Amino acid sequence: VPPVSYMHICETESFSMGVFLLRSGACIPLHDHPGMNGMLKVLYGTLRIACMDTLPPAAAAPPPAAAAGPCHRALFRSRQHYTPASPPCLLSPHTDNLHQIDAVDGPAAFLDILAPPYDPQHGRDCHYYRLLEGPPPPAGAEPPGLPREVWLMETPQAADFWCGGEPYPGPRVCL
Numbered sequence: 001v002p003p004v005s006y007m008h009i010c011e012t013e014s015f016s017m018g019v020f021l022l023r024s025g026a027c028i029p030l031h032d033h034p035g036m037n038g039m040l041k042v043l044y045g046t047l048r049i050a051c052m053d054t055l056p057p058a059a060a061a062p063p064p065a066a067a068a069g070p071c072h073r074a075l076f077r078s079r080q081h082y083t084p085a086s087p088p089c090l091l092s093p094h095t096d097n098l099h100q101i102d103a104v105d106g107p108a109a110f111l112d113i114l115a116p117p118y119d120p121q122h123g124r125d126c127h128y129y130r131l132l133e134g135p136p137p138p139a140g141a142e143p144p145g146l147p148r149e150v151w152l153m154e155t156p157q158a159a160d161f162w163c164g165g166e167p168y169p170g171p172r173v174c175l
Contacts (some may be wrong), residue, residue, distance in 0.1 A: 001162030004028055010173040020110050022103035029158050030100040030129045033091060038114045041088040045108025049089050050079040051096035071155045074098060077147045098129065121165035130155050
């Protein structure tokens with residue numbers, strides 16, 4: 001049984017719409033939406049969403065030596081809980097475009113709308129990342145606050161993450 005399932009509702013050249021279903025404790029790993037806008041609205045359960053912005057290359061401190069792949073600077077902007085009562089989580093090509101989504105305290109579901117949709121032939125393919133953290137803070141010290149600059153290493157899709165498909169049982173969407 002996959003940790004995450006997707007119910008495809010509809011897709012055009014302009015947008016895609018579907019519902020993600022996450023099992024209790026499931027995680028959609030840190031990933032991007034290149035050149036895309038998006039809206040994520042929790043329908044059931046609680047999600048913790050960590051959002052980041054890509055930053056341009058700069059003469060900043062180099063990435064940690066443990067990096068084994070391409071690295072990118074990012075601004076870790078927020079880590080918030082979302083419920084059905086919360087406003088949607090919005091992303092744009094430049095703001096909150098990278099995120100990780102975790103189901104908290106049980107299963108969760110969310111409506112996902114992306115505009116335009118993923119399309120590798122037009123440079124809109126999904127990339128996965130790992131947050132490169134420095135050493136943990138000393139015992140009793142506060143973890144670093146947000147927002148803060150971080151390094152991300154591009155990685156292949158994690159072996160323990162896959163997304164299954166479920167049929168959409170709702171009304172037919174006509175455009």
